[in-house]
Amino acid sequence: MKALAKNRExxxxxxxxxxxxxxxxxxxxxxxxxxxxxVFNDTSILIILALGQMAVILTRSIDLSMASNLAFTGxxxxxxxxxxxxxxxxxxxxxxxxxxxxxxxxxxxLVWKLGIPPIVVTLGTLTIFRGATFVxxxxxxxxxxxMSQGFIALPRTAILGLPMLSWFAIAAIAAFHLLxxxxxxxxxxYAAGINPTAAVYAGIDVGRTKFLAFxxxxxxxxxxxxxxxxxxxxxxxxVANGYELSIIAACVIGGVSIxxxxxSVAGAGLGALFLGIIGSAxxxxxxxxxxxxxxxxxxxxxxxxxxxxxxRRQGRIILRRAEA
Amino acid sequence: xxxxxxxxxxxxxxxxEGEGGASLxxxxxxxxxxxxxxxxxxxxxxxxxxxxxxxxxxNGAGKSTLVKILTGIYQPDEGEIRIGGAPVxxxxxxxxxxxxxxxIHQETVLFDHLTVAENIFLGHAPRTWLGTIDWRTMRxxxxxxLETMGAGIDPDALLSDLGIANxxxxxxxxxxxxxxxxxxxxxxxxxxxxxxxxxxFLLIEFLKSQxxxxxxxxxxxxxxxxxADRYTVFRDGQMVxxxxxxxxxxxxxxxxxxxxxxxxxxxxxxxxxxxxLLAVSGLxxxxxxxxxxxxxxxxxxLGFYGLVGAGxxxxxxxIAGMTRVSRGTITLGRREIxxxxxxDAIDAGIVYVPEERGRQGVVxxxxxxxxxxxxxxxxxxxSGVLRLAEEFRLARTYTERLDLRASSLSQxxxxxxxxxxxxxxxxxxxxxxxxxxxLDEPTKGIDIASKAAVHGFMAExxxxxxxxxxxxxxxxxxxGMSDRVVVxxxxxxxxxxxxxxxxxxxxxxxxxxxxx
Numbered sequence: 001m002k003a004l005a006k007n008r009e010x011x012x013x014x015x016x017x018x019x020x021x022x023x024x025x026x027x028x029x030x031x032x033x034x035x036x037x038x039v040f041n042d043t044s045i046l047i048i049l050a051l052g053q054m055a056v057i058l059t060r061s062i063d064l065s066m067a068s069n070l071a072f073t074g075x076x077x078x079x080x081x082x083x084x085x086x087x088x089x090x091x092x093x094x095x096x097x098x099x100x101x102x103x104x105x106x107x108x109x110l111v112w113k114l115g116i117p118p119i120v121v122t123l124g125t126l127t128i129f130r131g132a133t134f135v136x137x138x139x140x141x142x143x144x145x146x147m148s149q150g151f152i153a154l155p156r157t158a159i160l161g162l163p164m165l166s167w168f169a170i171a172a173i174a175a176f177h178l179l180x181x182x183x184x185x186x187x188x189x190y191a192a193g194i195n196p197t198a199a200v201y202a203g204i205d206v207g208r209t210k211f212l213a214f215x216x217x218x219x220x221x222x223x224x225x226x227x228x229x230x231x232x233x234x235x236x237x238x239v240a241n242g243y244e245l246s247i248i249a250a251c252v253i254g255g256v257s258i259x260x261x262x263x264s265v266a267g268a269g270l271g272a273l274f275l276g277i278i279g280s281a282x283x284x285x286x287x288x289x290x291x292x293x294x295x296x297x298x299x300x301x302x303x304x305x306x307x308x309x310x311x312r313r314q315g316r317i318i319l320r321r322a323e324a
Numbered sequence: 325x326x327x328x329x330x331x332x333x334x335x336x337x338x339x340x341e342g343e344g345g346a347s348l349x350x351x352x353x354x355x356x357x358x359x360x361x362x363x364x365x366x367x368x369x370x371x372x373x374x375x376x377x378x379x380x381x382x383n384g385a386g387k388s389t390l391v392k393i394l395t396g397i398y399q400p401d402e403g404e405i406r407i408g409g410a411p412v413x414x415x416x417x418x419x420x421x422x423x424x425x426x427x428i429h430q431e432t433v434l435f436d437h438l439t440v441a442e443n444i445f446l447g448h449a450p451r452t453w454l455g456t457i458d459w460r461t462m463r464x465x466x467x468x469x470l471e472t473m474g475a476g477i478d479p480d481a482l483l484s485d486l487g488i489a490n491x492x493x494x495x496x497x498x499x500x501x502x503x504x505x506x507x508x509x510x511x512x513x514x515x516x517x518x519x520x521x522x523x524x525f526l527l528i529e530f531l532k533s534q535x536x537x538x539x540x541x542x543x544x545x546x547x548x549x550x551x552a553d554r555y556t557v558f559r560d561g562q563m564v565x566x567x568x569x570x571x572x573x574x575x576x577x578x579x580x581x582x583x584x585x586x587x588x589x590x591x592x593x594x595x596x597x598x599x600x601l602l603a604v605s606g607l608x609x610x611x612x613x614x615x616x617x618x619x620x621x622x623x624x625x626l627g628f629y630g631l632v633g634a635g636x637x638x639x640x641x642x643i644a645g646m647t648r649v650s651r652g653t654i655t656l657g658r659r660e661i662x663x664x665x666x667x668d669a670i671d672a673g674i675v676y677v678p679e680e681r682g683r684q685g686v687v688x689x690x691x692x693x694x695x696x697x698x699x700x701x702x703x704x705x706x707s708g709v710l711r712l713a714e715e716f717r718l719a720r721t722y723t724e725r726l727d728l729r730a731s732s733l734s735q736x737x738x739x740x741x742x743x744x745x746x747x748x749x750x751x752x753x754x755x756x757x758x759x760x761x762x763l764d765e766p767t768k769g770i771d772i773a774s775k776a777a778v779h780g781f782m783a784e785x786x787x788x789x790x791x792x793x794x795x796x797x798x799x800x801x802x803x804g805m806s807d808r809v810v811v812x813x814x815x816x817x818x819x820x821x822x823x824x825x826x827x828x829x830x831x832x833x834x835x836x837x838x839x840x
Contacts, residue, residue: 182712184705191698195687200646201678202699202752203667261689 008255008307012270016277023281030281037162043276044169045224045231047269049243050250051176052220054268055213057251058193059206060260061111061118063214066221067243068129069103073225075133078142078151078235085148092151096226097219103129104218108211118210126244134237142235155230165227172220177265179216189213194261249296250275253303262307274299346409348373348537349394349425349506354403356389363389366403367563369556371506371537376528378548378569379541381558382581382799382832387541390558391510394539395427396420407506421447424505428495428512434483441466441479444498469497473527489520496527500534507531508539513547514633525551543631545574545838557581574838575829582799582828589776590804591783597807598622601791602674602760604643607652612638613815616652620760620791625782627806627823628795630835635815636795637679640762644676645669656759670699673759677749679768685749688738692730693719695737696752722751726781743777750781761785762793767801779805799828813837 024031049066056063076099077092103125110121144152155165162170180186191199192206199206229235254271256263275296282292347370356364364386371377381387392398394405396414405412407423414420434443441463442449450461466479475493483491492512499507509528513521528551531538540552548555549569557565557580565580602620607613613635620626628636641647643654645663654661656672663669669676678685686695696719697704704715719733726747730740737748753761763782767775782805786792796802802809809826811819811834819834 182710183708184701184710185708187694187698187701187710190690191687194689197678198685198687199698201666201676201685203665203670204698204701205665205667 009264009266009270011306012254012267012274016270016274019274019277019281023277023285026285027281030284037166039276039280040169040273041163041166042280043273044165045227046246046250046276047169047272048172048220048227049224049247050254050268050272051172051265052217053247053251054254054256054263054265055176055180055189056118056210056217057248057256057258058189058260058263059210059213060193060196061210061213062122062248062258063104063107063217064119064122064244064248065103065107065125065129066217066224066247067240068126068133069100069218069221070225070228070243071237071239071241072103072129072133072136073099073222074229074239075137075142075225075235075237077226078147078229079137081148081151082142082146085151089148089150089154093223093226096222098222100222100225101215101219104214104216104221105211107218108214111214112207112211118214130237130241133239137235137237139237142229144233147230147233152230152233155227165231168223168227172223173265173269180265185209185212190261246275246296249300252300255303255307257307271303347371348408350404350406351390351394352404352406354390354393354400354405356386356393356398356400362561364393364400364561367558367561369539369563370566371539372554373505373535373537374532375553376532376538376540376551377554377556378552379539379556379558380543380548380577380581382797384560384798385558385581386561387558388510389561391427391508391539391541394420394425394506394508396425421502424503425508426495426499426502426504426506427508427510428492428499429510434491434494434498436482436484438483439479440470440477440481440483440486440494440497443483443494444469444479444501446498448502465501466497469500473497473500473530475527487520489516489523492516492524493527496531499536504536506537506539508541510541511543512540513542513544521547543836545577545836548577549574574833578829578832578836578838582832590800591776591780593783593786595623595625595786595807597624598789601657602643603653603655604639605653605655607639607642607654608650609638609642609647609815610650612647613642613812616812616817618810618817618820620793622791623786623789624807625786625792625794625805627802627809628793628812629797629799629802629809629831630812632797634812634835636812637764638815639812640676640764640793640795643669644674644762646676667702670756670758671702673757674762675699675753675756675758675760676762677753677764677766679764686737686745688736690737691734692723692728692737692740692748693733695748696722696733696755699752699756718755719751722755723747725754726751746778758790760791760793762795764795765797766794767796767798775801799831802831803828811835 020031029035053063053066073096077096080087080095081092107121107125110116111118155163157164159167180189188199188204188209191202191204192209196206228240250272251263251268252258252271253274254263254267254269256268278292278295278299282295349371351367351369353366353368354364355362355366367386367390369390379387379390389398393400394414396417396419399415405414412423414423435446438446444466445462450458450465452458463479470477470479473493473496475497477486477490477493483494486494512524516524528538540548542548552569555566555569555572555577556563557577559581599622600619601622605617607616616639618626630636638647642649645665645668656674661672663672663674666676687698693716697715700718704711704718716733723730723733728747728751729744737745740748766778766782782792782794794805803823803826806823808820808822809831810817811831813835
């Protein structure tokens with residue numbers, strides 16, 4: 001199973017390499033390291049968001065509200081920055097993560113304490129958070145000239161040749177990897193997703209685990225709120241509208257099972273990268289955005305089919321052992 | 325389930341010929357096997373028009389399998405079913421329905437969001453000339469059927485608004501509307517009040533007067549003797565006796581149910597029983613159990629016997645922190661505990677090993693060592709960060725002790741055989757270093773060799789000073805393993821006895837509520 005999961009990520013990596021190679025045939029400059037790093041940088045926010053979504057999906061839940069959370073938190077920090085430019089950016093990042101976590105905790109609490117299905121809860125908060133963003137801003141935009149220099153500069157600051165935005169994604173990958181493999185919470189998330197009944201008997205509070213997973217997805221949505229606004233230097237109600245579907249798509253392509261329990265940090269990251277490459281490469285080689293959508297969609301279905309086949313093959317192997 | 329090499333002696337008393345005319349439904353030589361289990365072997369059964377036949381037998385005797393064969397859900401491996409003398413096949417539930425066989429289950433299988441009339445006529449509703457449902461005729465017919473039965477139910481009422489007793493009536497009305505000839509009632513009284521049971525019995529009398537053949541499955545002897553004309557006894561998948569109830573005593577039925585060849589060997593033990601360790605006093609739950617009090621002593625195996633649904637698992641889940649109680653105390657050692665979650669109980673030293681090992685035991689997809697450490701995460705982590713070395717040490721200690729066969733502890737637990745998975749489950753609970761282990765049906769559905777291994781292991785556990793509560797519905801296991809036995813019936817304790825003072829018949833009588 002572990003070897004198979006490893007395989008799955010290896011296959012995805014191979015698919016990405018193949019994709020890059022095919023694009024390079026038409027447009028050789030695409031495969032240059034510098035360009036690949038910039039594609040990674042462009043995909044950073046999606047990677048960070050996919051990691052949070054993965055934690056939620058692993059517990060057999062789903063968070064549809066991440067993009068709205070991002071918009072609300074982004075608007076909140078942008079307005080704070082516009083009103084109090086003297087507040088250090090680091091503090092604004094902490095604030096973004098705190099606000100995002102609070103919104104995620106609201107989702108989690110509704111799922112945990114009231115037992116409402118996650119898809120219903122977050123379908124509701126998807127609209128509520130977006131509406132709250134409108135109420136907060138009165139429908140107005142926060143423009144580049146209202147933001148402080150530091151606020152805008154931070155994600156662009158290069159360290160060791162990589163922009164801070166990329167470092168945020170790398171840090172998030174490392175943090176989530178440790179969280180999922182080396183902490184009691186990570187273990188509980190997997191156990192609660194694979195076999196909730198067994199988890200309950202083993203003394204794991206499945207409801208609380210889901211709650212914490214939603215807090216995590218809220219936290220990364222909040223962080224992404226700041227990163228998004230500072231990168232695109234505009235805060236509006238429409239920010240990241242519909243982006244929740246890309247986040248979920250990244251997870252699915254990355255082999256995170258919608259049924260819960262199966263998925264890895266590497267998979268979610270590579271799934272996001274795959275979408276990022278398609279998104280940035282297709283316009284360069286003159287393929288219309290509609291084809292982009294069709295290709296992303298086909299990738300999702302293909303990924304699900306391949307994963308389902310992988311799981312079925314696993315079943316056959318067990319059967320053969322039992323017969324032997 | 326036990327397999328008897330020799331066919332059991334069949335009591336036939338008195339012979340059928342000349343009694344009550346020809347049978348309406350006859351099963352002969354019906355067998356059904358599942359992988360590893362022979363659920364029915366060569367059973368026969370006859371149902372007669374206008375008569376109620378009671379089917380009795382212990383849990384696992386094959387009654388449910390028989391019902392599923394009669395309703396077209398399972399196909400028999402061999403044997404013949406005849407209705408009105410002609411051999412029939414029941415390949416689907418619909419085929420059984422067309423043959424006039426209908427079943428009324430413990431929890432009725434009807435549609436909550438449809439009306440009474442719709443439920444009665446679902447699948448055979450009267451049509452108009454356009455082919456649409458003729459609602460007026462349907463309602464009128466429904467009302468007519470309900471009135472014939474003397475049931476005051478509005479055909480337009482939603483089924484979800486009815487009580488269980490009235491739902492049974494609707495199910496029976498449905499049987500009447502399709503002109504069912506054979507009515508199977510599978511523990512129909514399990515969820516009914518005394519008054520509702522009386523009403524059901526009146527209805528059964530009505531069905532008898534309509535010349536329906538009725539198969540009545542119940543664990544309750546008073547009901548059987550009250551309503552049934554005949555009995556058929558199943559034991560370990562075989563038919564071991566049938567006849568007229570008149571002239572038969574409850575004790576004769578009990579003897580047929582339990583009288584079995586002892587073909588299971590239990591480990592020899594010299595119990596070293598110490599001081600009381602766990603004391604449960606007056607434990608009550610609003611709906612599931614009431615006033616449960618017992619003591620578990622160090623090094624003791626305390627058996628919990630009862631019929632399925634007697635509330636034994638519910639009591640255990642309360643002790644293990646998974647359900648809240650309304651009243652009563654649990655004392656472990658000298659300390660009173662009130663576990664609010666499974667984690668609390670595990671911390672206190674009580675673990676509950678649930679019945680369905682597959683669903684509730686191993687976490688397939690996680691490696692062996694992570695399965696073992698799962699309930700011990702608090703001990704193998706420091707402020708939330710796992711110490712992998714500690715996890716491996718814990719897993720190695722307990723899997724070695726159980727002689728687990730695996731190439732590596734990092735191997736996915738799903739790649740192990742069933743027996744080895746079970747060892748992982750046991751290792752996982754032992755690794756929490758419990759004082760009390762509660763085993764719920766520890767050998768249900770496993771083969772005899774594995775049963776013996778589990779029993780041997782239980783003997784080792786208590787020899788090392790652990791205390792074990794064993795919930796079991798299998799008489800040989802209860803009698804073979806327990807030091808003392810608690811019998812529960814309908815959520816209450818009806819007996820607590822030293823095992824040496826007990827025999828199978830006494831236990832069954834307690835569990836079924838027959839005065840000794």
